[in-house]
Amino acid sequence: MTTRRSIIGLSCAALILAGAAACARVGEMHEVNKSIPLDGAQSIEADLRMNAGELRLRGGAPGIMEGRFETNVERWKPEVQYSLEGGRGRLSVEQPRRNELSWGRARNIWDVRLNDDLPLDLRARFGAGEARLELGTLNIRDLNLRMGVGDLTLDLAGYDQESFRGRLKGGIGHASIYLPRDVGVRVTVHGGLGSIDAVGFNVDGRVYTNDAYDKSRTTIKLDIDAGIGSLDLRLR
Numbered sequence: 001m002t003t004r005r006s007i008i009g010l011s012c013a014a015l016i017l018a019g020a021a022a023c024a025r026v027g028e029m030h031e032v033n034k035s036i037p038l039d040g041a042q043s044i045e046a047d048l049r050m051n052a053g054e055l056r057l058r059g060g061a062p063g064i065m066e067g068r069f070e071t072n073v074e075r076w077k078p079e080v081q082y083s084l085e086g087g088r089g090r091l092s093v094e095q096p097r098r099n100e101l102s103w104g105r106a107r108n109i110w111d112v113r114l115n116d117d118l119p120l121d122l123r124a125r126f127g128a129g130e131a132r133l134e135l136g137t138l139n140i141r142d143l144n145l146r147m148g149v150g151d152l153t154l155d156l157a158g159y160d161q162e163s164f165r166g167r168l169k170g171g172i173g174h175a176s177i178y179l180p181r182d183v184g185v186r187v188t189v190h191g192g193l194g195s196i197d198a199v200g201f202n203v204d205g206r207v208y209t210n211d212a213y214d215k216s217r218t219t220i221k222l223d224i225d226a227g228i229g230s231l232d233l234r235l236r
Helices: 002-017
Strands: 022-024 030-036 043-059 065-071 079-085 088-094 100-102 108-114 120-134 140-155 164-169 172-179 184-191 195-198 202-204 207-209 219-226 229-235
Touching: 030 079, 065 079, 065 088, 108 120, 172 184, 172 219, 184 229, 219 229
Parallel strands: 022 100, 043 088, 043 108, 043 120, 120 140, 140 164, 140 172, 164 219, 172 229, 184 219, 195 229
Antiparallel strands: 030 065, 065 108, 079 088, 184 207, 202 207
């Protein structure tokens, strides 16, 4: 947590010196809850964009989405939009795009749950802080993640739905990725990394596969384009 606050504070100072942004005012914590019920959607396209804070994303929503959002920066309250077009639900959860960061004890916490059953195309953009994505129960069709500065935990352990391909573009920080042992997994890493730790994987250059690859009904393929940092791959 201390590291995250330091990153945000230093970034804010740099932006002010450059004349590019002002710092937001920190006040009392406020909580906002959002719920989107089932409405006949046959699939979901979800787009989450968080500039800074703590993000937890998981399954278990009885409807399209259940979200709890807490922040002590008034202007950081997320904008949630949803529409249904031809059986496809389109969900957007976005922190307002303002060129401002904050001094002091800024808090921004999202806890978002999505429906487990509906086929899901998921995009998530995360700027700075900590993100924990527990996606093993979701029915993923496409996954596109972009991370800036901080720590990412991507947990796909237990996933046994349809095959999908995912892309992760990482920035400066650390990523831990948990993958199912009994589902075929292929991870291809591009770009520079401080270190890669892949216990239990078969390694061929920058390609990492598990023993179930090319043997199971379901296959997960991940393409990771990483910057400066470290990556841990784990099987569960």
